[in-house]
Amino acid sequence: NAGVTQTPKFRVLKTGQSMTLLCAQDMNHEYMYWYRQDPGMGLRLIHYSVGEGTTAKGEVPDGYNVSRLKKQNFLLGLESAAPSQTSVYFCASSYSGTFSYEQYFGPGTRLTVT
Amino acid sequence: EDKVVQSPLSLVVHEGDTVTLNCSYEVTNFRSLLWYKQEKKAPTFLFMLTSSGIEKKSGRLSSILDKKELFSILNITATQTGDSAIYLCAVPGANSKLTFGKGITLSVRP
Numbered sequence: 001n002a003g004v005t006q007t008p009k010f011r012v013l014k015t016g017q018s019m020t021l022l023c024a025q026d027m028n029h030e031y032m033y034w035y036r037q038d039p040g041m042g043l044r045l046i047h048y049s050v051g052e053g054t055t056a057k058g059e060v061p062d063g064y065n066v067s068r069l070k071k072q073n074f075l076l077g078l079e080s081a082a083p084s085q086t087s088v089y090f091c092a093s094s095y096s097g098t099f100s101y102e103q104y105f106g107p108g109t110r111l112t113v114t
Numbered sequence: 115e116d117k118v119v120q121s122p123l124s125l126v127v128h129e130g131d132t133v134t135l136n137c138s139y140e141v142t143n144f145r146s147l148l149w150y151k152q153e154k155k156a157p158t159f160l161f162m163l164t165s166s167g168i169e170k171k172s173g174r175l176s177s178i179l180d181k182k183e184l185f186s187i188l189n190i191t192a193t194q195t196g197d198s199a200i201y202l203c204a205v206p207g208a209n210s211k212l213t214f215g216k217g218i219t220l221s222v223r224p
Binding site for chain 1: 145146148155156157159162202204206209210211212213214216217
């Protein structure tokens with residue numbers, strides 16, 4: 001049982017390049033989330049999904065797109081990377097329902113945009 | 115918009131000290147409050163609190179919620195260097211989205 005996994009772990013991009021971050025979970029969770037974490041800023045929600053085929057915007061969605069074609073996978077895309085997107089990206093998943101708010105986090109992807 | 119404020123933002127103590135970490139919140143519809151510990155990598159879950167006055171405890175860590183005054187505290191007794199981490203507080207909103215505070219960086223010196 002791997003939990004939540006993320007690939008890649010590290011990536012360096014040049015301004016204007018594109019990339020996709022992959023998140024996978026094997027816990028059969030309905031809900032999945034993408035966060036970014038910057039020093040002194042806590043975790044900020046980029047996009048989330050409440051089920052296969054659904055996505056919604058979070059607090060800081062600009063410059064990112066997502067897709068949830070399969071229940072176990074949640075992809076985060078950067079179409080044209082900017083230095084402001086240098087950050088650590090975390091994926092998380094959780095059960096649906098009103099009593100299961102705990103989110104399970106992946107190990108993170110450290111992205112640097114030069 | 116839900117809001118979470120943690121204090122202090124950073125703290126340096128010596129092994130054996132007791133520390134109290136604070137979290138205050140404003141939410142439209144309170145469901146619960148969660149504490150996470152983050153070392154080098156992913157945040158790991160510590161506690162979820164839903165009722166006022168009921169202490170949750172795990173070893174040297176304990177936490178309590180005050181729904182009237184809208185805050186929670188996380189206590190760590192007899193601190194160890196392994197307690198050095200960022201401690202995050204969060205409240206869930208619609209669709210279980212979590213709003214996080216900025217985190218408290220705790221450094222425990224030998």
